[in-house]
Amino acid sequence: MNKKGYSKPGLFGTVNHFDAKGKKIGESRPGLFGGMNNYNCKGEKIGHSNPAIFGGMNHYDDHGNKVGSSRPGLFGSVNHYDKKGHKKGHSNPGIFGGMNHYDE
Numbered sequence: 334m335n336k337k338g339y340s341k342p343g344l345f346g347t348v349n350h351f352d353a354k355g356k357k358i359g360e361s362r363p364g365l366f367g368g369m370n371n372y373n374c375k376g377e378k379i380g381h382s383n384p385a386i387f388g389g390m391n392h393y394d395d396h397g398n399k400v401g402s403s404r405p406g407l408f409g410s411v412n413h414y415d416k417k418g419h420k421k422g423h424s425n426p427g428i429f430g431g432m433n434h435y436d437e
Contacts, residue, residue, distance in 0.1 A: 339434060347361065360372050364381060366384075379394065401421070410426070423437070
């Protein structure tokens with residue numbers, strides 16, 4: 334299991350995303366109806382995430398193609414899956430309110 338990065342809350346409901354070395358790689362901004370719009374480090378929109386029917390989020394690229402999903406796990410963790418439903422990683426709550434992301 335390798336740490337691949339972390340995310341932490343920003344201003345006005347945004348979430349900032351960083352690689353394992355601490356370099357900012359993107360940002361998610363609130364969208365309509367509980368979703369998030371996802372941007373790369375240049376500010377270019379690269380996709381969006383929408384709430385799933387039974388909890389978690391479904392993730393889409395900028396063309397509307399489903400690229401994966403995230404579902405709640407145990408003790409505040411989140412499991413991440415590819416578009417075929419194979420588990421690819423998980424995230425655990427960080428000490429200061431963010432989430433640490435790991436590959437499986």
